[in-house]
Amino acid sequence: MAGGSGDSTTPFDSGRLTYAVKQAGFAGLLTAGLGFPIIAFRAEPDIRNQLALQTRWSWLVTAIVLLAAARFLSLMLDGWRARTLAMAGLLMAAFGLGSAWFASQAAPALVWGTIAAGLLCIGAGFWLELRAAGTTAPAGPGPLRRIAATRAGALLGNWSAWIGLGALIAFPLVMLGWLGPAGSLKWINNYGVQILIFVMLGWGLNIVVGLAGLLDLGYVAFYAVGAYSYALLATTFGLTFWICLPLAGILAAFTGILLGFPVLRLRGDYLALVTLAFGEIIYLVLLNWVDLTNGEAGISSIPRVTFFGITFYDEPGGFSELFGLTFSPIYRTIFLFYLILFLALVTNFATLRLRRMPIGRAWEALREDEIACRSLGINTVNTKLTAFALGAMFGGFAGSFFAVRQGFVSPNSFTFIESATILSIVVLGGMGSQIGVALAAIVMIGGTELLRELDFLKQLFGNDFDPALYRMLIFGLAMVVMMVFRPRGFISTRAPSIFLKKRKGVSSEFVGQGSG
C-alpha cells in the first residue's frame, strides 16, 4: 500500500467513507511528492548526445490515481477475499488504460474488455463484502456491512448471480454487435468457449476432489474417453451429437467405475499415483491402438456441430442462408458458446442438487471421516464409485463437446498437463466451491490468454521482448503467491447443505481435505 498513516482496522463506527477518502487523498499526495522527482522527470541523451530532461506527467498521474484508489479500496473492504478481488480489478483496469495509452495499436476490445472486467472485479469485491456481512456475524463496523445487514443487501446478493448469468448469455451477442463477425471470433472462442470448457471440467472434477475428497490426477482420461466416444460413434455409425452426448457420458462414467474399483482401498498419495497412471494408460492406449483410434494422427473430419440438423456451412439450407445472414463462421462459434454454457449449467445445477441429496452429504462425510461413515451404515464403496462415475460422466460430456467443436481429436490434446490444469482450477478455486471453481477457471484460462495480449510491454522493454514466452513463468509465480496467501483457494468457506435457523459458512479450518 502507499504511504499514509493510520491502519485499516481502525474501528471507525461512522464516517468511514470520509476517513477512507481522506486517507486515499493523503496516499495520493505522498505518491505525488515522492514520485515527482523520480517518475515525472527523466533525463535522456538527445541527438547531440546531451542530456535532455523529459517529462512524464501521465506516468505520475497514473501512479497517484492507482495508489490512492488502492488505499481507498483497502480501507473500505474488510474481507480478505473482497480486498484481493478489488486489487486484481484495479490492476486489470490499470492494465486496460495502460494499453490504451502506450500501445500504438491496441485492440479496442482488449482495452474496454479489461477496463470493464476490472470494474466488474471491483464491484464483485464490494459484493463479496456485502455478502460476507449477510452470512457471518457483522465483524467489522464498516458502512457496507451495515447496508448488507438489511434486506436490500440480501436481495443484492441474490441478484448478482442472475446478473452474472445474464451477462454470460449476452456476452457473445454483445461482442458480435460491437466488434463484428471477424473481430469477435477470438473473444467468443478463445475466451468464452475455452473458459467454459474448463469451468465445466472443473465442476466435474470438483465432485471427485472437492466433495468426496478423492485426489484424482488423471481426470483428463475421462475427457479423452468422451471425445473419442463422440468421434468414433459419429464417424463410424453416423450418430448425431445429441445421441452421442449421453452415450459418451455413459462410457466415461463406466471408465470412471473401472478406475474406481482398483483404487478403492488406496488413500492419499497412493490414490493420486494410480489415477495419474490411469490417465497415462488412456493416453498410451489412444496413441497405440492404431486400428481403433488412428494413433498419433488422430481422427479428423468428425461431423461438426449442427443447429438441430441445420449445418453451419456456406451452402443451401445452411444456417446463414436459412436465416438470411451473410455467411460467417462466427454463428457456429456462438452456437458452441451457448451449447457449452448449457452443459456447464447442467453440471452446476446437478452438483448443487446432489449436495443436498443423501449421496452428496455422504461424499462430504467421506471426505471428513471415512471410518465414521462406515459406522453409520454408509456403503463407502458405492459412495466412492458414484463420485468417480458422476465426475467422469461430466468429463465425458465436456469431451464430446470438445470433439464436436474441434472436428478433430488426437491423443496430444489429452496429456497430463490438462489434468494438472483442471486440478489447479479446483484447488485454486477452493475445493467444493462452485463459484470458486468458476472464478479460478476464468483466472487460469482467461489469464493465460490475456498474457498473450501484453504487446504494449514491448514499448517498455524493447521489441525483443515477447511476453507470450513468459506466460507460464508469470503464471506459476502467481500460483505460488496465491497458495502462500490463500492456501485453501479463492473461496475456502464451506456452505452447509442444510440449516435449521441460519445459514452460516463453515470456516476452512474445520473442513477436511480428504485423505482418500
Added chain:
Amino acid sequence: MRWQTDPLLHVEHLTMRFGGLVAIDDLSFTAGRGDITALIGPNGAGKTTVFNCITGFYKPTEGRLAFARTGRAEAADVEELTNTGARFAHEPAGDIYLLERMPDFEIAAKAKVARTFQNIRLFSGMTVLENLIVAQHNPLMHASGWTIMGLLGVGRYASHERAAVDKARQWLDAIDLLDRADDPAGDLPYGDQRRLEIARAMCTDPVLLCLDEPAAGLNPRETADLNALLLSIREQHDTSLLLIEHDMAVVMQISDHVVVIDYGVKISDGDPDFVRNDPKVIAAYLGVSDEDVDATDVNMDAETGKEARP
C-alpha cells in the same frame, strides 16, 4: 438376569490374533436385551478390540457373534445359519445376524448395531445438523430413489428430508445443542462433541449402541448428565447399550451387567455388586494401574470397608 434369559448378543469363543499377539483369547459372554452392559478391564485388556470385532471393523480370527435383532436367537437356528454360510436369517423366533460375517457398514445398516469411538470421530467440517442428517443416510437414500428420483424432483424425498430434520431436532433438544445446530461440529467443546457423537449414532435407530469410553475427559457434572442421557436412551428408545468405561462412577451406577476382561480373557461376569467383590477383579485392577486402583478403592471402601485390600 436378562443376559441369561433374554440375550441380545452372544459372543462365543471370540479370538483375535494380530500376528503372534493374542489380543482376545476365547472370550464368551452375552449381553441382555434392554440391559446396559459394561465391558471393563485394565488398559490394554482388549476391550476396544472386542468392540471392533462386534462392529465389524476387525474380522475375528475365530469365534461367533450371534446377534438377535428381534426375538430370540435359538441355539438350533444359530447352528443352522452357521452351517448355511449366510449372513443372517429371519426365523420365526427372531431375526439372527452373524456379525463376524458382515462388513462394518452392513452391521450398522442391517443388524442395527451403532457405535461411537474412543477418539471422537465427528464430521468436523459439517454442521451439527448435517452430522445428524448424514446418520440417516440409508432411509433417506431409499426415499430419494437412490438419488435419481430426488435429483429429478419426483417423489417424496422432500417430506422425508423434513422428517429427518425433525428427528435431528429432537435429538439436539435431548442433548441440549439446539442452539448450535448450524455451527460446525468441530467448533463444539469436547463434552458437547461426545454427546453429539452419541446422538448421531442414535439417529441410525440402533438396537444395540456400543459406546467406547463415553465419559472419558468429562467433568463430574458432565458425567452425571451423560448417565441421565444413557438411561433415557434405554428407557425411551428400546436400545440396549454396551459400553467400555474406565470411570467407575458410570459403570457402577448405571450398568445392569458388567463383564471384566484382562489380557483378552474374561475374568469376571455378573451384576455390578458381584463384580465389585470378585477377588480376581480386585487383583487384576490392583496389579495394573494406579488410576484404576483408586477408582475401585473408593467404591470398595464405601461398600465393604477396608477388608478388600490384600
